[in-house]
Amino acid sequence: MAEFIIAPHMRLHEWIAVEKGYFEEADLDYVLEDQLLSAAGDRHDLGDRVGAYQTFEKGRTCDVSSACHWTVNVAAASGHGKLYANAYSVSPCGIFVPADSDIKRPEDLANVPISVGYQSGSHYSTIQAMEPFMDKDQIKLSFSDGLLFKRMEHLINGNVRAANLFSGPYYFMEQLGFRKVLDTSFMMAAMVAEDANLDDVQKYFGALKRAQLDIDHRQELYTHYYKNEFPEEFRDKMDTRLFGPGERIVFEPYSREVFNESRTWVAERDIFENGVGHLQYDDAVIV
The missing domain is CATH 3.40.190.10 (Periplasmic binding protein-like II)
Known part of the structure; x- marks a missing residue:
């Protein structure tokens, strides 16, 4: 077998x-x-x-x-x-921003490019979690920043303003002091x-x-x-x-x-x- x-x-x-x-x-x-x-x-x-x-x-x-x-x-x-x-x-999944970011509330993410994986959990869950806070045309997604760990790296290095991360990277962001603006668990x-x-x-x-x-x-x-x-x-x-x-x-x-x-x-x-x-x-x- x-x-x-x-x-x-x-x-x-x-x-x-x-x-x-x-x-x-x-x-x-x-x-x-x-x-x-x-x-x-x-x-x-x-x-x-x-x-x-x-x-x-x-x-x-x-x-x-x-x-x-x-x-x-x-x-x-x-x-x-x-x-x-x-x-x-x-x-567990969430949209994270740097600790010193001026993004404090989900509404502050309107028209802000959020780094997600294309047709992956972070893509759908960002839309699902953000729709109660803003119009659909205010939800801006960035698909160009790579898969999960590459998005995480871009956020750590300050190359993106916000990223949706799950599982181990979710906890790593918390450890490093990044701030979760919105829970997107899925x-x-x-x-x-x-x-x-x-x-x-x-x-x-x-x-x-x-x-x-x-x-x-x-x-x-x-x-x-x-x-x-x-x-x-x-x-x-x-x-x-x-x-x-x-x-x-x-x-x-x-x-x-x-x-x-x-x-x-x-x-x-x-x-x-x-x-x-x-x-x-x-x-x-x-x-």
Whole structure:
């Protein structure tokens, strides 16, 4: 049987499952593969308008991976894999500015370029969180600043006024004294390859469920794992004792209603020029 290829997504669960042998105990023959080469930094700057959706469109070389639920939703409805519907997760995320910034309130972000990843969680979540505070035409997004860690680096170096960051970079910004102007926490979903072994998929999520309990019980024992996916240049500066639990997996269904409502929300904002896919829930998900 072929190895089950797992793409970590800047969360703690996979690393805990490795440390504690949960994958082995589930009899899962696995390998971790960094689809975005985060630690090496090789793909931090893919250019303007290249983000999470484009990596699904091109084809990820793994059996299971994660991204924001909007992107996984549309990608699955467009035939680029299957959304795993028996669980979802929620990631802390926020729009950060330097401590001395004159941006104090969400309303101050009107017409300010906010660094986000194109068709990635930071893209959708910025729109969703800012709409209650201003008109849609006042929300200005910048897609030219690279993927998550490149945006973080630009903010640290003063090259951008505001950036939307999640997971480990979220906590790192807090450690460095950057100020969160607006919380943009959002749902993640898992994408499963069309040819993935479904027994292995169930073993994988069983191991993550055990890891979630470990995080809930004693997060401070595991936050050091954030360093595994950070670029090496930042690791010595990180004090992961200050970091929180990050993404939390919820073992409840990603429902038909959420699937349909999310696609409608994306379509109404014209985020995808070619539409949001034609496949319906039963054909786009696995359970």
